[in-house]
Amino acid sequence: xxxxxxxxxxxxxxxxxxxxxxxxxxxxxxxxxxxxxxxxxxxxxxxxxxxxxxxxxxxxxxxxxxxxxxxxxxxxxxxxxxxxxxxxxxxxxxxxxxxxxxxxxxxxxxxxxxxxxxxxxxxxxxxxxxxxxxxxxxxxxxxxxxxxxxxxxxxxxxxxxxxxxxxxxxxxxxxxxxxxxxxxxxxxxxxxxxxxxxxxxxxxxxxxxxxxxxxxxxxxxxxxxxxxxxxxxxxxxxxxxxxxxxxxxxxxxxxxxxxxxxxxxxxxxxxxxxxxxxxxxxxxxxxxxxxxxxxxxxxxxxxxxxxxxxxxxxxxxxxxxxxxxxxxxxxxxxxxxxxxxxxxxxxxxxxxxxxxxxxxxxxxxxxxxxxxxxxxxxxxxxxxxxxxxxxxxx
Ligand code: ATP
Ligand code: MG
Numbered sequence: 001x002x003x004x005x006x007x008x009x010x011x012x013x014x015x016x017x018x019x020x021x022x023x024x025x026x027x028x029x030x031x032x033x034x035x036x037x038x039x040x041x042x043x044x045x046x047x048x049x050x051x052x053x054x055x056x057x058x059x060x061x062x063x064x065x066x067x068x069x070x071x072x073x074x075x076x077x078x079x080x081x082x083x084x085x086x087x088x089x090x091x092x093x094x095x096x097x098x099x100x101x102x103x104x105x106x107x108x109x110x111x112x113x114x115x116x117x118x119x120x121x122x123x124x125x126x127x128x129x130x131x132x133x134x135x136x137x138x139x140x141x142x143x144x145x146x147x148x149x150x151x152x153x154x155x156x157x158x159x160x161x162x163x164x165x166x167x168x169x170x171x172x173x174x175x176x177x178x179x180x181x182x183x184x185x186x187x188x189x190x191x192x193x194x195x196x197x198x199x200x201x202x203x204x205x206x207x208x209x210x211x212x213x214x215x216x217x218x219x220x221x222x223x224x225x226x227x228x229x230x231x232x233x234x235x236x237x238x239x240x241x242x243x244x245x246x247x248x249x250x251x252x253x254x255x256x257x258x259x260x261x262x263x264x265x266x267x268x269x270x271x272x273x274x275x276x277x278x279x280x281x282x283x284x285x286x287x288x289x290x291x292x293x294x295x296x297x298x299x300x301x302x303x304x305x306x307x308x309x310x311x312x313x314x315x316x317x318x319x320x321x322x323x324x325x326x327x328x329x330x331x332x333x334x335x336x337x338x339x340x341x342x343x344x345x346x347x348x349x350x351x352x353x354x355x356x357x358x359x360x361x362x363x364x365x366x367x368x369x370x371x372x373x374x375x376x377x378x379x380x381x382x383x384x385x386x387x388x389x390x391x392x393x394x
Contacts, residue, residue, distance in 0.1 A: 001080055001096075001097070001100050001101075002060065002078040002079060002080060003053065003054050003079075003080070003081045004051060004052060004053045004054065004078075004079040004080075004081040004163060005051070005052040005053075005063070005064075005067065005076050005077060005078055005079055006049060006050075006051055006076075006077040006079050006163065006165055007026075007030065007049065007050040007051070007052060007067070007073055007075075007076060007077075007171075008049060008073075008074050008075040008076075008077065008168070008171075009023075009026060009049075009050070009072055009073060009074050010074035010173060011072075011074075011173075011174075011175060021179065022072070022175065022176060022179055023045055023050070024045070025072075025176040025178055025179050026050060026070070026072040026073070026176040027043055027044075027045050027050055028176075029070050029071070029072065029176045029177060029178070029238070030043050030050060030052065030067065030070050030073070031043050032238060033066040033067065033069060033070045034052065034063070034066055034067075036066060036394065037058065037059065037062050037063050037066045038058065038059055038062065039054055039055075039056050039057060039058025039059065039063070040054070040055040040056040040058075041053065041054055041055060041058070041063075042054075042055050046116075046158075051079075051163075052067070053081065060078075064076060064078075064169060067171065068169070068170075068171055068172060069172065069235055069236045070171065070172070070176070070236075071172055071173070071174035071175060071176055071177055071201065071202045071204065071236065072171075072173075072174060072175050072176035072204070073171030073172060073173075074170075074171050074173055075168040075169060075170055075171055076168070076169040076170075076171055077154075077165040077166075077167060077168050077169070078165065078167055078169070079163045079164065079165040080093060080096075080097050080163065080164040080165065081161050081162075081163055082161055082162040082163070082164065083160070083161045085117070085120070085157060085161065085162050087121075087122060087130065090155065090157070090162045090164075091130065091131070091134045093162075093164060094131055094134060094135065094153070094155060094164055095134060095135065095138045097153075097164045097166075098135060098138075098139065098142075098153065101166060101167065102151075104141075105139040105141045105142060106141035106142070107141075107142065107149075107150040107151050108142075108143050108144065108145035108148075108149050108150045108151070109132075109135070109142060109143075109144060109145070109149050109150065109151045109152065109153055110144065110145060110146050110149035110151075110152050110153070111127075111128045111129075111131035111132045111135070111144075111152075111153050111155065112128070112152050112153065112154045112155070113125075113127040113128040113131060113154070113155045113156070113157075114154070114155075114156040114157070115127060115156075115157045116156070116157070116158045116159065117157050117158055117159050120157050122157075127155055127157065128155075131153065131155050132144055135153070151166055152166060153166045154166060172202060172236070173202070174201075174202035174203055174204065175202070175203055175204030176204055177201055177204060177205070177206055177207075177236075177237050177238055178204065178206050178238075179204040180203055180204035180205045180206075181205055181206070181284075181285045181286075182205065182206040182207075182208060182282070182283060182284045182285060183200055183205050183206070183207060183208070183279075183284050183285060183286045183287065183288045183316060184208050184209070184210060184275050184276075184278060184279035184282070184284040184286070184287050184288065185197040185200070185207050185208070185209045185210070185287075185288040185289075186209075186210055186212075186271060186272075186275050186287065186288065186289045186290075187209040187210065187211050187226055187229065187230060187242070188211065188212075188226070188290070189211075189222055189225045189226050189229065189340065189342075189344060190290065190340055191290075191324075191327060191328060191331050191336075191337065191340040191341070192290030192291070192292065192295075192319055192327055193288075193289065193290035194229045194232065194233055194290075194331065194334075194336040194340060195290065195318075195319060195327050195330045195331050195334070195336065196288055196289060196290040196316075196317070196318050196319050197209065197233050197237070197288060198233055198236060198237075198330070198334050198336075199318040199319070199330075200288045200316055200318055201233070201236060201237040202236075206237070206238075207233065207237050207240055207288075208240065208241045208242075208243070208278075208279075208282055208284060209230055209240055209241070209242045209243065209392075210242070210243040210244075210245060210274070210275050210278055210387075211223070211226045211242060211243070211244050211245070212245050212247040212271055212274070213226075213244060213245070213246065213247060213248075214246070214247045214248040214251050215246065215248060216248075217248065217251075217351075218344070219344055221344050222344035223244065225339060225342055225344050226242070226244075227242065227390060227392060228339050229336055229339055229340065230242045230390075230392040231392050231393070231394060232334070232335055232336050232339060233334075233336070234392050234393055234394050235335075235394040236334070239391055239392065239393045240391075240392045241282070241389060241390075241391055241392070242389070242390045242391075242392050243278050243387045243388070243389055244387065244388040244389075244390065245274055245278075245383050245384075245387045246383060246386055246387075247267075247270075247271070247383065249379050249382070249383075250267075250270055250376070250379050250380070250383060251267060251351055253372060253375060253376065253379060254266050254267055254270070254351075254372065255351055257371040257372050258368045258369070258371055258372070259368060260353040261353045261355055261356050261357045262353075262356075262357055262360065262365060262368055263351050263352065263353055263356070264297065264298045264351070264352055264353070264356050265298060265303055265306055265307065265356070265357065265360050265365055266365060266368065266369060267351065268298055268303075268307045269306070269307055269309075269310045269365070269369070270376075270380070272287065272307055272308075272310050272311050272315070273310050273311070273380065274380060274383055274384060275287050276310075276311050276312065276313050277380075277384055278384070278387065279313055280313070284313070285313070285314075286313050286314040286315065286316050287311060287313055287314070287315045287316065288315075288316045288317070288318070289315060289316075289317055290317075290319055290327075291304060291317045291319065291320065292317070292319045292320055292321070292322050292323075292324075292327070293320055293321065295324065297356040297357065297358045298356065300358050300359060302358070302359040302360055302361075303357075303358065303359075303360055304317075305362065306360045306361075306362045306365050309362050
């Protein structure tokens with residue numbers, strides 16, 4: 001019954017003069033998402049809304065799922081499309097629509113009509129009145145309530161066809177990826193950083209990612225797991241360039257030269273420095289991590305301050321005030337949880353001290369980093385030069 005989808009968007013609607021840029025981007029993201037779905041679609045932008053029309057057979061569930069992954073989409077309305085716009089034909093289809101869309105025909109409703117085809121022989125109020133009349137005549141269990149209806153039945157008469165819809169399937173919200181600049185996500189194999197990437201991308205930010213691995217201390221399988229997580233995120237964000245940095249020498253060197261209770265913090269600082277260098281090279285405007293206050297020793301306020309201190313770029317931490325369970329809930333919803341909990345070591349867990357500092361002092365940390373002075377610059381340079389780059393797609 002549905003051959004079209006009306007896409008409603010929320011926040012884009014409040015943009016001023018630049019609104020068309022956001023709308024065009026959303027239309028392009030929708031096209032991109034539907035490229036992966038079997039069937040041929042026509043995506044058209046109208047004032048205040050976007051229509052998707054199927055031009056061939058298509059898989060309904062797959063189409064909805066794809067649209068539900070496009071940031072900027074607030075709701076998806078499966079729509080009946082009626083090409084013959086004579087009123088009798090529209091009326092017959094409105095009845096057919098309600099018959100099929102509702103198992104129980106016992107509800108209050110309001111007809112909402114819109115006529116962008118100004119040459120149409122009926123006005124919007126007339127279409128509303130007729131729609132109501134036809135439904136009341138056909139379904140005795142229905143009644144009209146214009147103030148607080150249980151269902152709103154929309155009938156729109158546009159240039160090419162008439163459209164009937166009433167159901168709204170929630171989209172992910174947010175803004176179309178690409179309209180808010182670019183950021184470098186520090187992506188580990190854990191639960192948190194994929195969620196952080198999802199949340200920043202949902203604000204319209206293009207994501208690039210970096211993963212630090214430490215072979216042979218971390219396995220090839222751990223790296224594959226991170227690639228898999230990037231693939232899962234790319235279903236929402238589009239292609240992600242993933243930088244894979246070999247961190248082994250740096251980690252061993254820190255282990256050799258610095259107090260062990262500070263290993264994690266110093267290691268995190270070097271991750272940030274390298275991530276920032278990569279970010280600047282590819283035009284990113286910030287870094288993104290999955291940190292949350294107090295979750296582990298390296299995420300106390302003092303530790304975060306010490307980690308932050310080495311970066312000039314802003315560091316975005318979308319999960320900063322989230323409880324673990326909140327994060328897990330999102331990970332499950334977006335489909336990264338199952339992959340994240342696969343038991344492969346990430347490089348942090350191998351070199352952790354029994355009693356890491358929880359209140360590091362930035363000056364002391366910086367002083368101990370002085371122990372690395374002989375070789376660290378060259379090591380960082382080598383790590384950057386040998387970084388492997390993978391283009392990840394869904
Ligand atoms: P996650 O679940 O994202 O792994 P976590 O709770 O394990 O987070 P940490 O291991 O302290 O926390 O890492 C904090 C943040 O640092 C991560 O969210 C991630 O952004 C970044 N990070 C940690 N390890 C790596 C790594 N090996 N490669 C890239 N980023 C990392
Ligand atoms: Mg981790």
